[in-house]
Amino acid sequence: MKKKWWHDKVAYQIYPKSFMDANGDGIGDLRGIISKLDYLKDLGIDIIWLSPVYQSPFVDQGYDISDYYKIAEEFGTMQEFDVLLAETKKRGMYVLMDLVINHCSDQHEWFQKALQNPYGKYAGYFYFVKGRDGKEPSNYRSYFGGSAWDPVPGTDLYYLHMFSKEQPDLNWENPELRKEIYQMINWWMEKGLAGFRIDAIINIKKDLSFPSYEPDGLDGRASCVKMVEDVQGVGEYLEDIKHHTFDQYDAFTVAEVFNMKDDELSEFIGEDGHFSSMFDFSAHILGQGENGWYDNKKPSFQAWRDTIFESQLELQRIGHVANIIENHDEPRGASRFLPEHAKNEAGKKMLATTSILLYGIPFIYQGQEIGMTNCRRKDISEYDDISTKDQYQEAIAAGCSVEQAMEYCFEYSRDNARTPMQWNDAVGAGFTQGKPWLALNPNYTDINVEEQEKREDSVLSYYKKLLALKKAPEYKETFTYGRFVPDYQKEDSVFAYHRICRENGGQDILVAANYGTKAVTLKMKSLSGKVLLSNMGKEEERGREIFSEGTLTLESCEAAVILL
Numbered sequence: 001m002k003k004k005w006w007h008d009k010v011a012y013q014i015y016p017k018s019f020m021d022a023n024g025d026g027i028g029d030l031r032g033i034i035s036k037l038d039y040l041k042d043l044g045i046d047i048i049w050l051s052p053v054y055q056s057p058f059v060d061q062g063y064d065i066s067d068y069y070k071i072a073e074e075f076g077t078m079q080e081f082d083v084l085l086a087e088t089k090k091r092g093m094y095v096l097m098d099l100v101i102n103h104c105s106d107q108h109e110w111f112q113k114a115l116q117n118p119y120g121k122y123a124g125y126f127y128f129v130k131g132r133d134g135k136e137p138s139n140y141r142s143y144f145g146g147s148a149w150d151p152v153p154g155t156d157l158y159y160l161h162m163f164s165k166e167q168p169d170l171n172w173e174n175p176e177l178r179k180e181i182y183q184m185i186n187w188w189m190e191k192g193l194a195g196f197r198i199d200a201i202i203n204i205k206k207d208l209s210f211p212s213y214e215p216d217g218l219d220g221r222a223s224c225v226k227m228v229e230d231v232q233g234v235g236e237y238l239e240d241i242k243h244h245t246f247d248q249y250d251a252f253t254v255a256e257v258f259n260m261k262d263d264e265l266s267e268f269i270g271e272d273g274h275f276s277s278m279f280d281f282s283a284h285i286l287g288q289g290e291n292g293w294y295d296n297k298k299p300s301f302q303a304w305r306d307t308i309f310e311s312q313l314e315l316q317r318i319g320h321v322a323n324i325i326e327n328h329d330e331p332r333g334a335s336r337f338l339p340e341h342a343k344n345e346a347g348k349k350m351l352a353t354t355s356i357l358l359y360g361i362p363f364i365y366q367g368q369e370i371g372m373t374n375c376r377r378k379d380i381s382e383y384d385d386i387s388t389k390d391q392y393q394e395a396i397a398a399g400c401s402v403e404q405a406m407e408y409c410f411e412y413s414r415d416n417a418r419t420p421m422q423w424n425d426a427v428g429a430g431f432t433q434g435k436p437w438l439a440l441n442p443n444y445t446d447i448n449v450e451e452q453e454k455r456e457d458s459v460l461s462y463y464k465k466l467l468a469l470k471k472a473p474e475y476k477e478t479f480t481y482g483r484f485v486p487d488y489q490k491e492d493s494v495f496a497y498h499r500i501c502r503e504n505g506g507q508d509i510l511v512a513a514n515y516g517t518k519a520v521t522l523k524m525k526s527l528s529g530k531v532l533l534s535n536m537g538k539e540e541e542r543g544r545e546i547f548s549e550g551t552l553t554l555e556s557c558e559a560a561v562i563l564l
């Protein structure tokens with residue numbers, strides 16, 4: 001594998017609206033982010049991914065862009081953005097922006113002009129399609145519920161939106177549109193970005209005949225994803241984008257890809273693939289219901305572990321994957337992946353250990369490093385997220401009680417990860433002097449940065465040690481390029497793997513954790529090893545306790561990183 005500048009880096013996702021509010025209006029902003037750069041540097045972060053900060057009506061929290069060249073007023077000014085870039089550079093850090101180009105906002109000038117002249121130039125930037133028999137062109141359900149088609153007023157046309165009706169899909173068949181997007185990407189790259197996280201990109205290829213599919217829900221519609229899964233040829237667009245933009249800057253691109261075809265992996269992230277990297281969502285789609293959250297199945301520990309292992313084994317042969325526990329679309333990992341008995345600091349450290357040392361580039365989501373958790377609400381009106389509201393309705397329509405539907409929101413809502421960052425235990429959690437745009441998780445009095453910074457055994461202190469270990473000169477090569485080799489898979493509660501690096505003198509590092517309720521004893525290939533990191537006390541001391549005549553004993557919720 002050709003070595004790239006970003007292979008050994010650690011990335012951090014900022015959800016700007018909820019990270020840090022500098023002016024007291026309750027909304028996180030750029031100045032807030034700038035004020036926390038030292039915090040991120042100290043944590044061990046190299047690359048920052050900003051969820052969208054462009055001008056937007058925020059129907060989908062900024063994933064509906066109304067001007068690609070402007071910073072949202074709520075977040076600040078372009079000048080402040082330039083300061084942010086300069087300040088990250090000063091600290092040897094990199095910035096990725098979010099590239100949302102499958103759709104824009106219905107408030108974007110292009111769409112407004114298209115509505116004014118539904119047969120003119122700008123209508124060609126979108127999918128304006130004639131209805132069939134006075135109805136929508138096809139029976140697609142959008143990702144956020146309801147039809148994926150809405151009428152173009154005063155015509156017999158409909159426009160396509162795979163997400164909300166305020167997010168019209170852009171027409172990638174149109175070379176003029178593509179040119180506009182490439183110019184925009186290059187304009188941002190010229191400013192000094194390191195690259196982009198690329199949103200929902202698989203959706204840009206459409207089957208222009210827009211076939212209807214067998215209905216798959218109570219509403220008589222079929223998920224629009226059926227068409228995405230069927231249609232061929234997205235790769236041509238992806239190559240075209242890369243050629244006209246990223247390639248010219250040695251950019252780092254990490255794509256959000258769902259529903260890729262099985263054999264396309266190497267085209268996507270192999271050597272000279274469309275992207276530098278893409279997120280591994282295998283553990284996140286596991287157990288996903290056909291019909292929505294009410295239909296999800298909770299995977300067992302073994303299924304979860306084995307899914308990650310399978311994915312690692314496949315991906316490491318092909319490219320450098322991006323690993324996450326959570327993001328702004330997913331519930332908090334500590335609430336989701338830890339068994340009940342492990343929902344504590346030891347458990348959170350264990351989850352961090354087994355996840356961050358996997359093959360690939362770790363993306364930490366804001367608050368993960370202090371072990372933030374899902375947030376219970378009393379009523380659906382307390383949620384802001386468009387997808388949560390839809391999923392709640394879906395559950396009710398399927399016959400669930402209000403209590404049940406609320407329980408699904410507690411488990412799966414995107415707002416679980418979007419509550420404001422918990423900086424301290426003051427009113428406003430140190431996030432804002434005003435009223436937060438989305439209510440805080442009340443546990444900020446217990447779980448917050450300030451408290452954890454004071455404590456050597458906190459989750460935050462552990463993350464710092466973990467990231468420092470990943471980058472330590474003696475082990476860096478192994479954690480970056482070392483082969484992933486699963487171990488002890490027959491043990492029901494153990495999550496263990498080696499990272500073995502031929503280029504680093506055959507260095508063999510075992511990452512082992514016990515997710516079970518009882519201690520386990522594992523046979524080792526060597527007599528003992530050197531504990532590089534432990535979530536249960538001082539490494540040297542712990543090393544003397546856990547090895548005995550070629551065995552390794554791990555307590556419940558114990559994780560250890562061992563040089564063999």
Ligand code: TEU
Pocket residue numbers: 060063064100143163199200256258328329387414
């Ligand atoms: O998500 C794309 C995506 O596929 C979503 O449907 C995702 O599965 C969903 O959020 C789960 O509830 C991206 C962004 O990450 C998301 O925040 C945006 O809402 C979406 O694109 C539209 O831009």
Ligand code: CA
Pocket residue numbers: 021022023024025026027028029074
């Ligand atoms: Ca603000």
